[in-house]
Amino acid sequence: MVNHDHDNNVFQSKSKPKLPVIDLCVNNLNPTSSAWITKCNEVMGALEEHGCFIAMYDGVSHELHDAIFLASRDLFDLPTQVKILNTSDTPSHGYVGQIPIVPLYEGLGIEDATTKEGVERFTKLMWPSGNESFCKSALMFSKALAELDQIVMRIVAKSYGIEENYKSLLQSTTYLLRFLKYLRPQGNEKNVGLVPHTDKSFMSILHQQQVNGLEIKTNDGKWMNVDPSPSSFIIMAGDACMAWTNGRIKAPCHRVMMQGDEERFSFGFFTFIRDMKIEIPQDLVDEDHPLRFEAFDNYKYIHYYYTDEGKRSKCPIKSYCGI
Ligand SMILES: O=C(O)CCC(=O)C(=O)O
Numbered sequence: 354m355v356n357h358d359h360d361n362n363v364f365q366s367k368s369k370p371k372l373p374v375i376d377l378c379v380n381n382l383n384p385t386s387s388a389w390i391t392k393c394n395e396v397m398g399a400l401e402e403h404g405c406f407i408a409m410y411d412g413v414s415h416e417l418h419d420a421i422f423l424a425s426r427d428l429f430d431l432p433t434q435v436k437i438l439n440t441s442d443t444p445s446h447g448y449v450g451q452i453p454i455v456p457l458y459e460g461l462g463i464e465d466a467t468t469k470e471g472v473e474r475f476t477k478l479m480w481p482s483g484n485e486s487f488c489k490s491a492l493m494f495s496k497a498l499a500e501l502d503q504i505v506m507r508i509v510a511k512s513y514g515i516e517e518n519y520k521s522l523l524q525s526t527t528y529l530l531r532f533l534k535y536l537r538p539q540g541n542e543k544n545v546g547l548v549p550h551t552d553k554s555f556m557s558i559l560h561q562q563q564v565n566g567l568e569i570k571t572n573d574g575k576w577m578n579v580d581p582s583p584s585s586f587i588i589m590a591g592d593a594c595m596a597w598t599n600g601r602i603k604a605p606c607h608r609v610m611m612q613g614d615e616e617r618f619s620f621g622f623f624t625f626i627r628d629m630k631i632e633i634p635q636d637l638v639d640e641d642h643p644l645r646f647e648a649f650d651n652y653k654y655i656h657y658y659y660t661d662e663g664k665r666s667k668c669p670i671k672s673y674c675g676i
Pocket residue numbers: 531533547552559560561567607608609619620621
């Protein structure tokens with residue numbers, strides 16, 4: 354069982370750079386209160402400064418937090434020949450494991466994770482005779498995180514005055530829930546769990562259990578640790594959001610470093626825009642902010658990223674559709 358005592362502690366070690374922590378608990382969100390404007394400013398300030406922040410969110414109960422991490426352990430305990438059945442047309446959306454540059458990393462993904470069909474399809478593939486509790490937890494967790502994503506994106510859209518543009522994106526949003534596991538590091542050295550990258554998603558929400566490892570690069574090039582808590586979720590912009598906001602919100606570079614002798618479980622919940630080109634809203638283009646990105650397709654961009662040219666690029670979204 355997870356120990357929740359650390360929930361009330363300070364989230365990040367002192368004297369190190371800290372990510373803003375913003376309360377997005379449902380009961381504390383009242384758009385008619387005077388505190389609401391302050392909250393929106395905090396969210397926008399954090400996203401424009403860091404491309405990410407820590408959200409305190411009660412849409413995932415402690416019971417669901419425990420259940421989804423138990424479900425994750427069940428999943429990773431399956432034989433590799435079962436896990437590799439999790440395939441996808443999109444690179445790194447299905448099973449990934451035993452990769453030489455990241456030998457500690459293993460991940461599986463549920464596409465259409467907020468739909469019963471999507472979650473049932475995945476569950477049936479992994480457990481042909483069924484796994485009711487897995488299915489229930491994965492669906493509840495995904496739905497709760499989709500709500501959190503929409504809370505954040507509505508604030509972004511309203512602040513920029515681009516609600517109509519966001520509405521059309523929302524209708525084409527798909528959700529990928531990735532279960533992630535990192536083996537305990539070999540020896541005493543800090544080991545790479547996941548190499549530095551920016552996400553190819555529109556938005557990402559990360560959630561980790563008690564073992565640390567996620568590090569986010571600050572604007573002055575330092576790596577900042579993020580400490581976990583059952584009620585905290587890291588909201589992070591992906592490359593697609595960076596282009597959509599005409600560069601106002603940057604996708605932060607992050608990595609996973611493993612230390613100590615424990616394995617680590619985490620979740621990545623990613624939004625992508627399917628079947629439509631993402632256009633940079635006119636309202637975000639003016640004399641001071643000339644158009645920096647052409648309209649682009651989120652999935653074609655992912656495929657581009659996995660080409661040699663994409664992999665070599667320092668900023669793949671700029672190489673793909675930058676002006
Ligand atoms: O495990 C984590 O906390 C981070 C995962 C991540 O960055 C990713 O899957 O893109």
